Amino acid sequence: MKKILLLGSGELGKELTISLKRIGCVVIACDAYKNAPAMQVSDKNEVFNMLDKEKLSEVINKHKPDYIVPEVEAIETNVLIDAEQNGYNVIPSAKAVNLTMNRDRIRDRAKHLGLKTANFAYAESEEELILEANKIGTKVAVKPVMSSSGKGQSYANSEDELKASWKFALNGMRGNRKRVIVEEFIDFEYEITLLTILEKSGKVTFCDPIGHFQKRGDYQYSWQPAECSQVVVKRAQEAAKKMVIDLGGSGIFGVEFFIDKKEEVIFSELSPRPHDTGMVTMFTQNFSQFDIHARVLLGMPLPEIKINQSGASHVILAEENASGNYIIDGVEDALEDKNVDYRIFGKPFLKSYRRVGVVLAPTLEKAKKAANKIFVKEI
Ligand SMILES: Nc1ncnc2c1ncn2[C@@H]1O[C@H](COP(=O)(O)OP(=O)(O)O)[C@@H](O)[C@H]1O
Ligand SMILES: [Mg+2]
Structure with missing residues (x-):
């Protein structure tokens, strides 16, 4: 039976655990809080902060899983890069998990590969945000580089709104990088x-x-x-x-x-x-x-x-x-x-x-x- 270390135990992790259990896997569900959805259907669980490098390494070494399967972005991905180098299977790959942990890395990658994206820039202060938004020159979306489910995300069309967006992003961000992506608002169909x-x-x-x-x-x-x-x-x-x-x-x-x-x-x-x-x-x-x-x-x-x-x-x-x-x-x-x-x-x-x-x-x-x-x- 293959042993899966699931990093993140929300609703997606819960359904994934059910699918894995149905085909005979053992699942250890991890998250920062007790009794998270996937923990209710997994074999074992570990409650800890997955951004904590030492703790994450300790849990991997303790369980020695066949597969490490992230379910959220907020994970210390350098540990996963090391784990992959040491022979662990990180799903889909440590590179994919590392590049998607922050919005900036994956967006830069998409641009590098020639994909069409909204015009975008990054900012690490309120002043820089205003400067970059003015360069873009349209209504913009502002998002912390690490966040999900819209947390810390807002739209701005004036200097006052940009100031409010900066504060909102800092309050909604995960991790410790005070950095936002500011991107052209796309009036999509x-x-x-x-x-x-x-x-x-x-x-x-x-x-x-x-x-x-x-x-x-x-x-x-x-x-x-x-x-x-x-x-x-x-x-x-x-x-x-x-x-x-x-x-x-x-x-x-x-x-x-x-x-x-x-x-x-x-x-x-x-x-x-x-x-x-x-x-x-x-x-x-x-x-x-x-x-x-x-x-x-x-x-x-x-x-x-x-x-x-x-x-x-x-x-x-x-x-x-x-x-x-x-x-x-x-x-x-x-x-x-x-x-x-x-x-x-x-x-x-x-x-x-x-x-x-x-x-x-x-x-x-x-x-x-x-x-x-x-x-x-x-x-
Ligand atoms: N540049 C943009 N222009 C218009 N709408 C946007 C833009 N960026 C985000 N949105 C809206 O916000 C939603 C969430 O943004 P997204 O970048 O997917 O963040 P999350 O990681 O929280 O899902 C998008 O699905 C879209 O509806
Ligand atoms: Mg999204």
């Missing part, structure tokens, strides 16, 4: 995630594109297949293939693109693991993104991936000021529609707008309707 599978042999395969909608920089709902023209699909596939081959290794990647009016495909970001917008694949595909990641990381042959039915996912969120314990109410009402399914993540406590579950349904309309009937109540 729609955005997609292209789940891209890289096998050990170097073979690249794609799932059907997933359309998604974000609020506060955080995913609200997604659907698959997204209605993209053949030109868009071809452009996105070419760009994603270039990126994953450069990063190397094996696993599934979530590659995000903005599509503009002229059908230009603009690279936004990449996660070297299953993607939150890809939860819809639990409903639509014969093998979900988690089943695929599990098999491919183990070096198993990739099964034929098919869409069984089109579908949509919609998040179940906590309120803005939420904290502490909670219950989820209204699920029975939501399930009056016989085609609706759902997942509750089992997060042990609430935070502002924390994602606690997801509704899965055949259409976006049904997913939204069902999600509207479900409430997260603090107790």
Whole structure:
């Protein structure tokens, strides 16, 4: 039985753990807090700060896993580079994990590979941010180089807004680099995630594109297949293939693109693991993104991936000021529609707008309707 050290134990890690357990793996789930979703279904767990170099090395040496599988960005990736050099398998590869830990490294890589991106620059102070935003000359998006789910991310169109964005980014960042990416605001028609599978042999395969909608920089709902023209699909596939081959290794990647009016495909970001917008694949595909990641990381042959039915996912969120314990109410009402399914993540406590579950349904309309009937109540 292969032993997997899972670094990050949120909802994506939980579903991945279930997929890995189904095919006979032993999973040790790690995160900074007790009883995280993946820990509820794993064999063992370790609670520690994964940005702590010594602690992370200690946990790797203690368990000696066959595979180290990151689920979040906030990991001391230098330890993973060393681990790979010492013969450990890091999924998809230490290079991929290291380059995607911070937004700047992966964006620079995309530019180097000739992908189309929004105009962008970096800033390490308020003054520098204002200077760079003025050079870009349009409304801009400002994001800490290390953050996820829209944390610390905002838009700015004036000097006052840029000052507020700088403060907001510092409050929302992870890690210790006071650095933001400032990028041209793209008035896109729609955005997609292209789940891209890289096998050990170097073979690249794609799932059907997933359309998604974000609020506060955080995913609200997604659907698959997204209605993209053949030109868009071809452009996105070419760009994603270039990126994953450069990063190397094996696993599934979530590659995000903005599509503009002229059908230009603009690279936004990449996660070297299953993607939150890809939860819809639990409903639509014969093998979900988690089943695929599990098999491919183990070096198993990739099964034929098919869409069984089109579908949509919609998040179940906590309120803005939420904290502490909670219950989820209204699920029975939501399930009056016989085609609706759902997942509750089992997060042990609430935070502002924390994602606690997801509704899965055949259409976006049904997913939204069902999600509207479900409430997260603090107790
Ligand atoms: N330059 C931009 N122009 C327009 N919208 C953007 C831009 N950057 C980010 N967004 C919006 O914010 C969302 C989250 O940004 P992203 O860079 O993917 O951050 P995260 O890592 O938190 O997912 C995007 O999916 C998109 O909707
Ligand atoms: Mg994103």
